[in-house]
Amino acid sequence: MSGKVIIAxxxxxxDDLITPEVQSALDEATDIVGYFPYVARxxxxxxxxxxxxxxxxxxxxxxxxxxxxxxxxxxxxVSSGDPGVFAMASAVFEALEARPEFHDxxxxxxxxxxxxxxxxxxxxxxxGHDFAAINLSDNLKPWELVEHxxxxxxxxxxSMAFYNPRSKSRPHQFGRALEILRxxxxxxxxxxxxxxxxxxxxxxxxxxLGEATPEMADMRTVVIVGNxxxxxxxxxxxxxxYAKPSASSA
Amino acid sequence: MSGKVIIAxxxxxxDDLITPEVQSALDEATDIVGYFPYVARxxxxxxxxxxxxxxxxxxxxxxxxxxxxxxxxxxxxVSSGDPGVFAMASAVFEALEARPEFHDxxxxxxxxxxxxxxxxxxxxxxxGHDFAAINLSDNLKPWELVEHxxxxxxxxxxSMAFYNPRSKSRPHQFGRALEILRxxxxxxxxxxxxxxxxxxxxxxxxxxLGEATPEMADMRTVVIVGNxxxxxxxxxxxxxxYAKPSASSA
Numbered sequence: 395m396s397g398k399v400i401i402a403x404x405x406x407x408x409d410d411l412i413t414p415e416v417q418s419a420l421d422e423a424t425d426i427v428g429y430f431p432y433v434a435r436x437x438x439x440x441x442x443x444x445x446x447x448x449x450x451x452x453x454x455x456x457x458x459x460x461x462x463x464x465x466x467x468x469x470x471x472v473s474s475g476d477p478g479v480f481a482m483a484s485a486v487f488e489a490l491e492a493r494p495e496f497h498d499x500x501x502x503x504x505x506x507x508x509x510x511x512x513x514x515x516x517x518x519x520x521x522g523h524d525f526a527a528i529n530l531s532d533n534l535k536p537w538e539l540v541e542h543x544x545x546x547x548x549x550x551x552x553s554m555a556f557y558n559p560r561s562k563s564r565p566h567q568f569g570r571a572l573e574i575l576r577x578x579x580x581x582x583x584x585x586x587x588x589x590x591x592x593x594x595x596x597x598x599x600x601x602x603l604g605e606a607t608p609e610m611a612d613m614r615t616v617v618i619v620g621n622x623x624x625x626x627x628x629x630x631x632x633x634x635x636y637a638k639p640s641a642s643s644a
Numbered sequence: 645m646s647g648k649v650i651i652a653x654x655x656x657x658x659d660d661l662i663t664p665e666v667q668s669a670l671d672e673a674t675d676i677v678g679y680f681p682y683v684a685r686x687x688x689x690x691x692x693x694x695x696x697x698x699x700x701x702x703x704x705x706x707x708x709x710x711x712x713x714x715x716x717x718x719x720x721x722v723s724s725g726d727p728g729v730f731a732m733a734s735a736v737f738e739a740l741e742a743r744p745e746f747h748d749x750x751x752x753x754x755x756x757x758x759x760x761x762x763x764x765x766x767x768x769x770x771x772g773h774d775f776a777a778i779n780l781s782d783n784l785k786p787w788e789l790v791e792h793x794x795x796x797x798x799x800x801x802x803s804m805a806f807y808n809p810r811s812k813s814r815p816h817q818f819g820r821a822l823e824i825l826r827x828x829x830x831x832x833x834x835x836x837x838x839x840x841x842x843x844x845x846x847x848x849x850x851x852x853l854g855e856a857t858p859e860m861a862d863m864r865t866v867v868i869v870g871n872x873x874x875x876x877x878x879x880x881x882x883x884x885x886y887a888k889p890s891a892s893s894a
Contacts, residue, residue, distance in 0.1 A: 405663075408665070409664075410663060410664040410665040410668065411663050411664075411665055411755070412663070412664070413660060413661050413662070413663055413757065414659075414660040414661075414662070414664075415660040415661055476765075477765070477769070478764045478765055478769045478770075478771055478772060479761065480773075480885070483768070483769035483772060483882070484769045484772030484882050484883060484885045486769075487768055487882035488882075488884055488885070490877050490878065490880070491875075491877045497877065497878035498878065499878075501878075503764075503766070503768065503769060504765060505661070505764070505765040506757075507756075507757070508761065511726050511728060511755045511758065514753075514755070515726075515727070515733070515754060515755040516753070518733070518737055518753065519728045519733035519734045519736075519737055519753060520728075521777075522734030522737075523730075523734070523779070524776065524777065524778045524793055525776070526774070526775070526776040526777075526797070526800075526802060527771075527774065527777075528774045529773070529774060534886035534887070535888075536887075539801070539887055542800065543774055543802070546796045546797075546799055546800040547796075547797075547800060547802075550776075550792065550793045550796040551789070551793070552797075625741075627737050627740050627741045627747065628747035628748065628749075628751075630737055630751065632737035632738075634734055635730070635734045635735060635738070636784035636785060637784070637785035637786075637789055638785075
C-alpha cells in the first residue's frame with residue numbers, strides 16, 4: 395500500500411493562515427475529504443477529486459479516507475482550524491481503531507491555526523497564562539460533565555476557550571454555562587466573543603460576565619473567558635504571564 | 645505615529661510551519677526584536693535590523709519594541725510557537741500597560757503553530773478532547789498554584805499539555821508533578837514527551853504515568869498527558885472525541 399491519509403488543518407478562515415506544510419499536502423493530494431464548506435476552500439484542479447460530506451458523519455468520512463488510501467490514493471482530510479482540536483484527527487483514529495487491516499497505513503496529522511488562538515491573537519493575549527479548551531457541545535459527552543469541567547477550570551484559575559458554545563438544537567445550555575461562570579468567577583471577569591474570526595465578517599466583542607448574554611454566541615463563535623487578572627490595555631485584552639499566590643483561591 | 649509593533653509566532657521550528665501572514669510581516673519589518681535563537685531564524689537583509697536579546701528580559705525587550713514603533717519603525721517581535729501561549733504577546737501588553745503614552749500605537753498579534761499542537765500532531769491526536777495548557781515553571785507563579793492546577797485539571801478529566809516542564813534551576817519539580825498525576829490519574833494514563841518537535845532533532849516518546857521518569861523531560865520538551873480514554877492505535881496516540889458519563893469522576 396503506497397497510499398496515505400494526511401489530516402490537515404486549514405486554519406480559521408483566512409488563506410494567509412494556511413501553513414506551507416498544509417499547502418504542499420493539498421498540492422500533492424489525489425482526493426480531498428471533509429465537511430462541505432471546508433472542502434470548498436480547496437482550489438479544484440485536474441487530477442483532484444473533492445469529496446464533500448455533511449456534518450456529523452465524521453467517522454464515515456474518516457473510514458472512506460482510509461479505504462481510498464488503502465487503494466493507493468493520497469487522501470487529504472481537511473479540517474478547519476487545527477485537526478487535533480475538536481476536529482477530524484480523533485475521528486480518523488476512531489475509524490482506524492475499528493479497522494485493524496489499516497493500522498499500517500501511512501497517516502499523518504498536519505497542524506493548523508486553531509480558532510481559539512486566532513481569536514486570542516485578534517483580541518490581544520487573553521490566553522497568555524494557563525488555560526483550558528472546552529467543547530461545550532453535549533453531542534459526545536453528558537452535559538453534567540461539561541458543568542463539572544467548567545467549575546473545576548474556574549476553581550483552578552484557568553482562562554478558558556469554548557468551542558461550539560451554542561446551537562439551535564441546544565439554545566439554553568450556554569446560558570447555564572454563563573450562570574456557572576458567574577457563580578464561580580464573579581461578575582467582573584472579562585469574556586470575549588469572536589465570531590467568524592479572521593474572515594471578512596469577523597466580529598469581536600468583550601464584556602464582563604455580568605454583562606454577557608447567551609445571544610452573544612452562536613456556532614460560529616469562539617468564546618474566551620479570562621481569569622481574575624485578565625484586563626484591558628488600550629483596545630486590547632490580555633492575561634498577564636504571572637499569577638499572584640492569592641489567585642490559587644480565585 | 646505611523647510605526648507599529650507586530651508580535652509574530654514563528655511556529656515550533658520547521659520553516660514550513662510559518663504562516664504566510666507571519667512571513668509577510670517579516671518581509672515588511674524594519675526591526676526584529678526577540679530572544680537570540682528566535683531572531684536567528686529570520687533571514688537578514690538590507691534595511692532590516694536584528695535586535696537579539698537574552699532570555700528573561702521579556703518586558704525590557706517589549707518596551708524597546710514599543711519605543712522603536714513610536715519613532716515610526718515597523719517592529720516585529722518574534723516568538724517561537726504562538727506568541728499568545730506562554731510567549732511574548734502578554735509581555736508586550738504588560739510593557740504597554742506601564743507606558744500610557746503608547747496606548748494608541750498600532751499593535752497586532754499574529755498567531756503561530758504552538759508547540760503543544762505541533763507535538764500533538766506528530767503523536768496523533770492526544771488533545772482530541774477537552775484539555776488544559778499549563779506552564780510548569782514557577783518563575784512567575786508560586787509552585788503551590790501549579791500543584792493546585794494539576795490536581796483540578798486531573799479531576800476534571802482534562803488532557804494536559806505542559807510547557808517548560810523542567811530546567812536545571814528547578815530539577816525536582818517535574819518529579820513532584822509526576823507524583824501528583826499518578827495520585828490523581830493512576831499509573832495507566834499515557835504521557836508523551838516531545839523534544840525539539842518538528843526540528844531535525846525531534847524525539848517522541850510515549851509511556852504510562854507509571855513508567856515516566858523526570859529525566860524524560862527538559863526545557864526543550866513539551867509534555868502531553870492523556871485522559872483516562874487516551875489510547876494507542878497502530879503507532880499513534882489519540883484521545884477520543886467522546887466522554888462517557890463515568891469519566892466525570894476520573
